[in-house]
Amino acid sequence: MVISRAATHSAPQIKFISDFKIGNDGGYALARTTHGFDSGCWYFEVTFEEASAPDGHIRLGLAQILAEAQAPVGYDEYSYGIRDKDGAAMHCGVNKVYASPFKRGDTVGVLLRLPSDLNKAPISESLRAETEKAYPPKGLGSYRVKQDILADPAASICFTVNGQNQGIAFKNIYKAKYYPAVSLYGGAEASFNFGPDFKFPCPAQAKNAHLIAVSE
Helix, strand or coil: CCECCCCCCCCCCCEECCCCEEEECCCCEEEEECCCECCCEEEEEEEECCCCCCCCEEEEEEECCCCCCCCCCCCCCCEEEEECCCCCEEECCEEECCCCCCCCCCEEEEEEECCCCHHHCCECHHHHHHHHHHCCCCCCHHHCCCCCEECCCCCEEEEEECCEEEEEEEECCECCCEEEEEEEECCEEEEEECCCCCCCCCCCCCEEHHHHHHHC
């Protein structure tokens, strides 16, 4: 798994420093990886690089293929993220108090839990209604599609900051395939680590994200 250069995955202004490291000098732009997750428990890390500009910012997390590339992770209903300046968890442009701020040099871990078989996973119309009330979808023209909410209580997204577990950021997440994603602003740089050698311990029962390319 590497960061995708395809126009369908990453904004054109993203600067590719290597297969695992990117930068962006302008407004928020998003980059996704070549492979995504549609089942199981997965973990990866993103480092907010020391070489980033002092006024640079980062948001990172997970994005569907429909997530807006000219916007930060967590901007619409197709992505979930965390932002550096205040540690807020972001979805549909709604920020939720979640973690402490993080800065250049810090490493954020992302833990995604999905059912073992997404096609057979239970869904809930009532949970979808509740979720869309709390996080109103953007409804961006042709990109707006109705999505089901997973009723599996284990389905969730968590983050760690420098190895410290911040707890569950999102539950009742959409039934979808998710890609590791980063959005950068103002000279920020970031690097992905898909394992197996992480800076901080991989959570128990999670798979190293680099294995996903082998399974597809």
